[in-house]
Amino acid sequence: MPKRQPVDVVVVGAGVVGAACAFYASRSGLSVAVVDRGPVAGGTTGAGEGNLLVSDKTPGPEMDLALLSLSLWRELARELPADIEFDPKGGLVVASGEESLAALSRSVEGQRASGVEACHVTPDRLPEVEPHLAPGLAGGFLYPQDSQVQPALAAARLLSAARAAGAHLYLGEEVVRIPRERETGRVGGVCTPRRELSSPVVVNAAGTWGGQLAALAGAELPVQPRRGFVLVTEALPPLIRHKVYAAEYLADVSSGSAALQTSPVVEGTPAGPVLVGASRERVGFDRRLSVPVVARLASQAAALFPVLADVQVLRIYHGFRPYLPDHLPAIGPDPRVPGLFHACGHEGAGIGLAPATGRLIASAIAGERPALDLEPFAPDRFDSVCHVT
Template sequence: MVIGAGVVGAACAYYAALAGLAVAVVDRGPVAGGTTGAGEGNLLVSDKEPGPELELALFSTRLWREIAEELGERIEYEPKGGLVVASGEAGMDALRTFAVSQRTAGVQAEEVPGGRLHELEPHLAPGLAGGFHYPQDAQVQPALAAAHLLSAARRAGAVLHLGETVTGIRTRPDGAVLGVTTDRGSLDAPAVVNAAGTWGGEVAALAGVDLPVLPRRGFVLVTEPLPRIVRHKVYAADYVADVASGSAALQTSAVVEGTPAGPVLIGASRERVGFDRTLSVEVLHRLAAQAAALFPVLADVAVQRAYRGFRPYLPDHLPAIGADPRVPGLHHACGHEGAGIGLAPATGLLISRQLTQKQPELDLTPFRADRFAAFTAS
């Protein structure tokens, strides 16, 4: 039983169904109705320092290629690479240090002098000190990816229960999972996967355990359709620091990318304001100004719409993946913050390995859901 029909839940259902398990997916809304539907579709290794998350990202990079071979253009997979740029020499020094550490973990990072940036991105602003090209970065259309992963899971026998809210997790007298209750009845399952994204903490609470998932709001601007004037995923060096920050305050850093359909997507903002969906004009102005500073050609381009979503934030910036030792049969696959789309395949495959009692490809210890006692006690 998978709770959540976003891209992470879809990946869990996909790999579990391929492994021969009987799978049901339950979501109170439609497919990709939460964070997935508000994502840009980033599949990044460029923003991750060496450690468990980068190992997960590199594993997922390989799996996304396999998925793309199966699903083809339907998920708009683009292995277009990323370009991280710095305005001055201090920023370049920081990027060099970061890239050296990443290379030791298997990341391809190629320094690009300022004078050669226009070979990769002809419309970049002049005068930048340089940057680093990350050929392993890619992009998908996240809602399409979730939908087609679930379609493939259904072809392998999975069943979807959309528009059905989980109201409880049933357990046996010994505490092991028995199934779930919903607003329509009850569903039996010896294992429940919590892939509820930003609402993962609420689902964990239904099983009587604490998982301190918090929403971190972000906005994205969508321009009018354009010729392909932005070739890569392009962002400024301070984006990496924003991703790693635990601050609740507003942070914005330019992230610009083109799409196969024509519109340019502009992010990224981060702030912890609960589930407040108020449209912030200040954030939109900041994003537009930062994007135009990187790509002056965008200054006169019309923004057609803006959308917002909530990243599922955990205090140490690592997701919760795997069996919860506090409740036998309960598994978690949530808390990926802004990296959930990129990390979805690895998360799903690792969950399926546990469900079928096979050895996971990665050590799941850093992702244990019971690691937060220090955070919840403070």
């Protein structure tokens, strides 16, 4: 017989979002269990670059979430007992031509109104900011708030802190059933092949598997995987000071197209290798290496930074972003299933948005007024879409 254990909250998912939910729930005094089918940061988190960005957000709910989360990441970098490699490196968005620069400038106006810092960099000053950039660019904008963490470390440190507060961690255990009370329909916890965790609250932080987990509880959530590749170069002397990307990346992030999209995103790391992205395509969970995508990314990176043209790529990895149709995550209680909370669908921004998500979830579980309005993130907002035939 599986072991039965009662807790206040079960968090399904040991990526950075689930870790943040466990951290803030544990800190509020709740007994928490975290369950994951794999290891810590074994999914999207482990394939991420650790970006904490405001530069790629448009004014509105996601921007509000990003700004709150960035302030919380700064707090966590000071408070957590071990290093998460928090680096306030800043981001630089560059435009290849005047038309692209004009569109970027219009975007910056709205961002500034939301509290984002963005400094115009003229073409003649680009070499001061990034000495190895290709010549002939029309200019760009520097975002000093953009930062970075090491994502797997961040998830591990948050879970370690949650465990220090009493949380339990069960890895390599897939949730196979979410029982519900017959009379009220409320969730009763989760079942894995090894144990039953009894709880009145289940948090779906299952990332790209969030739709399948929701279905176990009887709810629909149209999460789909959106694949992306990252190239890792050989260790290099410090060449790239910021996270640097082309203005076209902004359109790719907000696009709902299932087709392949690539735009150059380049950044250095403390250890020396340079990371090169970014690609997006919806191909299910196809894990095959796409040579054309990798070649395109390498070509675009070398066009942006010619110094990289002859640099060796030592490793290529990929991950799947948990995509929802309106590009906003699902955060908060599910009105269709009492006791079910969602914290998934962050697409490629989950690392940056994790602390705010965790704090909002902890507040919602406690019945407190959340720091942000949860209505834009309502898990049932797709019901009319899901049922269209």
